[in-house]
Amino acid sequence: MLFLPGFLFFLVMSYIPMVGIVIAFKDYNLRKGIFGSEWVGFDNLKFFFASDTAWRVTRNTILYSFSYIVLTLVVSLALAILLNELTRRWIKIHQTIMFLPYFLSWVLVSYISNAFLDHQNGFLNAMLKSAGLQPVEWYFGAEYWPIILNLVHLWKAVGFNVLLYYAGIMGIDQSYYEAARIDGANKLQMALKITIPLLAPLVTILLILSIGGMFRGDFGLHYFIPNNTGLIYSTTDIIDTYVFRALRTIGDISMSAAVGFFQSVVGLALVLFANLVVRKLNEENSLW
Amino acid sequence: MSTIQATATAGAAPELPAARSKALDSRPIYRWMINALFIVVSACIFVPFLLVVVSSFSSEDSILRHGYQFIPERWSLGAYRLVFQSPKILLRAYGVTIVVTVVGTAAGLLLTAMTGWVLSRSDYRFNRQATFYVFFTMLFGGGLVPFYILMTQYLHLKDSLLAVIIPGLLSPFHIMVMKGFMSKIPFEMIESAKVDGSSEMRIFFTMVLPLSTPALTTLGLTIAFNYWNEWFNAMLFIDKPNLATLQLLLVRMLSTIEYLTANTEFVKQLGIDVGQLPKYSVRMAMAILAAGPMLCVFPFFQRYFVSGLTLGSLKG
Numbered sequence: 001m002l003f004l005p006g007f008l009f010f011l012v013m014s015y016i017p018m019v020g021i022v023i024a025f026k027d028y029n030l031r032k033g034i035f036g037s038e039w040v041g042f043d044n045l046k047f048f049f050a051s052d053t054a055w056r057v058t059r060n061t062i063l064y065s066f067s068y069i070v071l072t073l074v075v076s077l078a079l080a081i082l083l084n085e086l087t088r089r090w091i092k093i094h095q096t097i098m099f100l101p102y103f104l105s106w107v108l109v110s111y112i113s114n115a116f117l118d119h120q121n122g123f124l125n126a127m128l129k130s131a132g133l134q135p136v137e138w139y140f141g142a143e144y145w146p147i148i149l150n151l152v153h154l155w156k157a158v159g160f161n162v163l164l165y166y167a168g169i170m171g172i173d174q175s176y177y178e179a180a181r182i183d184g185a186n187k188l189q190m191a192l193k194i195t196i197p198l199l200a201p202l203v204t205i206l207l208i209l210s211i212g213g214m215f216r217g218d219f220g221l222h223y224f225i226p227n228n229t230g231l232i233y234s235t236t237d238i239i240d241t242y243v244f245r246a247l248r249t250i251g252d253i254s255m256s257a258a259v260g261f262f263q264s265v266v267g268l269a270l271v272l273f274a275n276l277v278v279r280k281l282n283e284e285n286s287l288w
Numbered sequence: 289m290s291t292i293q294a295t296a297t298a299g300a301a302p303e304l305p306a307a308r309s310k311a312l313d314s315r316p317i318y319r320w321m322i323n324a325l326f327i328v329v330s331a332c333i334f335v336p337f338l339l340v341v342v343s344s345f346s347s348e349d350s351i352l353r354h355g356y357q358f359i360p361e362r363w364s365l366g367a368y369r370l371v372f373q374s375p376k377i378l379l380r381a382y383g384v385t386i387v388v389t390v391v392g393t394a395a396g397l398l399l400t401a402m403t404g405w406v407l408s409r410s411d412y413r414f415n416r417q418a419t420f421y422v423f424f425t426m427l428f429g430g431g432l433v434p435f436y437i438l439m440t441q442y443l444h445l446k447d448s449l450l451a452v453i454i455p456g457l458l459s460p461f462h463i464m465v466m467k468g469f470m471s472k473i474p475f476e477m478i479e480s481a482k483v484d485g486s487s488e489m490r491i492f493f494t495m496v497l498p499l500s501t502p503a504l505t506t507l508g509l510t511i512a513f514n515y516w517n518e519w520f521n522a523m524l525f526i527d528k529p530n531l532a533t534l535q536l537l538l539v540r541m542l543s544t545i546e547y548l549t550a551n552t553e554f555v556k557q558l559g560i561d562v563g564q565l566p567k568y569s570v571r572m573a574m575a576i577l578a579a580g581p582m583l584c585v586f587p588f589f590q591r592y593f594v595s596g597l598t599l600g601s602l603k604g
Contacts, residue, residue, distance in 0.1 A: 006403030006422070009458050012438075014425040020434025079329065085322050096587050097330040100337065103586045104579060105517040107538045111575040112336045114542075115343055115356045121568060123339060126355030155333060163590065187318075212427070219520065224542070243432050248524075253433060260431025268428045 021264075023257040044258035053242060057259075061238040064222075065214040067146075068153050073203070075154060076161035081191050083162065084169050095166070098159035106220030113152055113225050139227055142235040149236065152225055153218070168202045169195060204278055212271030215263055219244065239263050344368070344572035351568045367569035371577065378577060380530060381537040388452050388533060389515040396457040396511045397504060403458065404466025405496055410475070419467075426460040439525060451525035452533065456514055462507050469503040470496065506592045513593070516582060534578045541574060 048054050079098075083091055101109070116123045117138040125135035138144055176194050185193070217238035226236040239259060246256030343356045347364035354361060371378060406412055407419050429435075435455075445451035473496065481491050497504070519535035526536055 005399050006406070006458060006463070007418075009399065010422060010425050010460075012443075013435075013455060013458075014429060017430030017434035017438055018428070020430050020437060023434060023437070079326075082322050082325065085319060086326065090323060090326070094326045094330050096590065097334050099587060099590045100583065101333060102590075102593070103513070103517075103583055105519055105535055105538075107519050107535050107542065108575055108579050110542060111538070111571065112340055115339050115572065116336070118356070121351055121355040123356045123358075126357065129355075155336070159333070160593070167591075224539075227542075240432075247433055247436060253437070257431060257433035260433050264428055264431055271427050 021257065021261050023254055044254050045262060048255060048259055048262070053237075056234060057237050057239045057242045060235065061215060061217045061240075064146075064149065064217065064238060065210075067150055068157070068218075069207070069210045069214070071150060071154055072157045072161055073207075076158055077165050077196075077199070077203070079158070079162045080165035080169060081195055083166055084195075085187075091166075095159070095163055098162055100159065101156040102160045104156070106218075106224045109152065109156060109221075110224035110227070113148070114227070117148070139229045140231050142232040145226060145232055145235040149221065149225060153221060164206075165199065165202070168199050172198050208271070208274045208278055211274040212267065215267040215270055216240065340572050340575055344569055344576050346569055348567075348569050356568075356572075364569070367573035368577075370570055371573055377529075377537065378574070381532055381534045381578075384449065384531060385516060385534045388449055388518070389512050392453045392456055392515040393508055393512040395453070396462075397508050399458050400462045400466050400507060400511075401497060401500065401504065402492070404463050405470050405492060407463065407467040408470035408473075410471075422460050422463055436524060446525055447528050447531060448525070449531060452518060452521050453515075455521050456511070456518060462511070466500070466503055466507060470500055473499055509589050509592050513586065538575065538578055541571060 083094065086094070104112075114122070117125075119125060119135065119137050119139065122138070124138070128135050136144070138148070172195065176198070177190060180190050180194060217240045219238075219240040222236055222238045222241050223244070226232055228241075229236075240263075243256045243260050243263070246252050246259065250256075339356055339358060342358055342360060343351060344367055345363050345365065346357070346360035347362040347366060350357070350361035403422065407415065407422065409415065412418070439451055439455075440446045445454070477495065478491060481495060486494075517535060518533065519539055522533050522536040523539055526532060529540075532540065
């Protein structure tokens with residue numbers, strides 16, 4: 001009985017849209033409705049893959065996800081281990097400051113990034129000008145964006161992840177460290193031989209989740225931070241922003257549904273694959 | 289009873305163990321180096337906030353002449369004065385956001401608890417199927433387009449606040465966390481209540497919910513936070529300006545810097561020449577007014593956001 005509302009919710013919000021995937025194989029016509037529209041088979045997907053956009057958005061989605069995962073993992077883990085060396089008062093201060101960006105939405109972050117990057121009034125260009133250099137038109141130059149997006153993502157994500165790994169470190173039994181110290185181990189050895197191996201289960205679970213999500217890009221980050229500027233789509237456009245534009249701006253509903261379908265299928269395959277790999281390596285760390 | 293509460297609090301708050309041997313490495317230089325590193329890191333993270341705050345207090349022409357600066361040529365409260373002269377837009381957006389957040393969080397939390405409770409019951413006949421039913425939505429979905437068509441063509445939720453509230457009510461992830469937590473409630477307690485003649489409803493509301501307070505706090509905060517920062521559904525479904533949430537207002541202001549000037553009502557109230565509006569400092573002031581209050585409140589609860597992930601083991 002108590003399950004009924006939840007059941008209905010997922011039925012309407014998740015399972016009915018899954019049926020709606022048929023749109024991807026039809027020539028959707030608003031007047032004819034989903035089921036009245038004509039079947040076109042794989043034409044929508046074929047059309048998508050024939051374009052340059054397909055390669056561009058797929059490549060961008062995967063490469064960005066990959067670099068976000070690696071960068072955030074390495075930096076946060078390192079900071080969490082180092083954070084553990086400080087006194088409690090300092091830990092609190094740094095944690096709170098690092099966590100602040102997490103509370104902002106991408107919309108607000110884009111206000112901040114714009115204050116730095118704005119062509120006329122941005123802080124960076126003002127600095128360049130006062131140093132006697134040419135101002136840079138950030139929003140027109142595709143080559144800057146891999147760096148900008150990675151930095152902005154790291155800025156927003158690092159606090160949360162540090163706290164997450166730090167909580168993991170706090171859960172480690174102190175007697176391991178006591179024993180290591182008696183055996184004369186130094187800090188580096190302790191970090192490599194105790195902290196990291198014991199955090200491995202937490203890290204793998206988070207990795208599976210993020211690898212499964214690799215094909216689902218961060219819409220807010222890639223839509224707001226580059227200001228949805230057409231000139232730099234070559235390095236900022238990901239599947240999510242493309243689907244959104246195809247739906248809202250271009251209005252090609254069937255195509256956009258087909259791309260969404262492609263994304264969902266590959267995403268599912270990725271989760272299953274990631275879990276399979278982890279289960280092969282270590283049964284206990286797998287998700288199911 | 290006491291054991292559950294003990295594990296419950298331990299689960300909700302990954303606090304520092306009281307007696308930690310801090311003297312692991314006593315060389316102070318070593319610790320100072322790490323501390324210096326963190327001061328640099330924290331500064332890098334904090335500086336962007338500072339730029340926005342300072343810009344909002346700068347006079348418009350010093351921004352126009354020198355760009356956004358950390359130390360402006362002239363300080364000014366002009367931007368704030370302007371926003372507060374006709375606070376209607378901002379206040380309405382705040383009102384809408386508060387309604388959405390309160391209604392959404394209350395309903396979402398109740399639904400999450402109900403669903404999580406059913407899935408945590410090992411005596412529920414379709415337990416495995418139901419869990420899979422929920423879990424599968426985490427792995428696969430129909431994508432944006434079918435969702436959009438469903439919401440607009442079939443549920444007719446265009447320009448309705450329900451379109452912002454409903455999609456955020458339940459998340460499979462929250463349910464799994466809730467389930468993980470609730471499965472730690474000893475089943476004997478439920479059994480004995482049943483023997484005493486309590487109905488399932490009564491058990492749920494008088495026993496299960498109070499026992500799950502830590503999980504409810506954590507998830508409630510997360511859900512409230514998500515609603516507060518929600519812009520995606522608002523952007524898709526809300527076109528009417530008087531239903532705009534805070535985030536949507538910010539989106540609209542960003543996509544057209546001239547949003548404020550284009551808003552005739554606003555301009556009329558001010559009776560100023562459109563071209564003279566101090567756009568840049570006002571933008572920053574709006575960003576501060578929209579984000580500031582929450583930035584002061586949420587950090588006090590930051591540990592709850594992380595503990596949501598560690599609360600219930602995901603596996604199961």
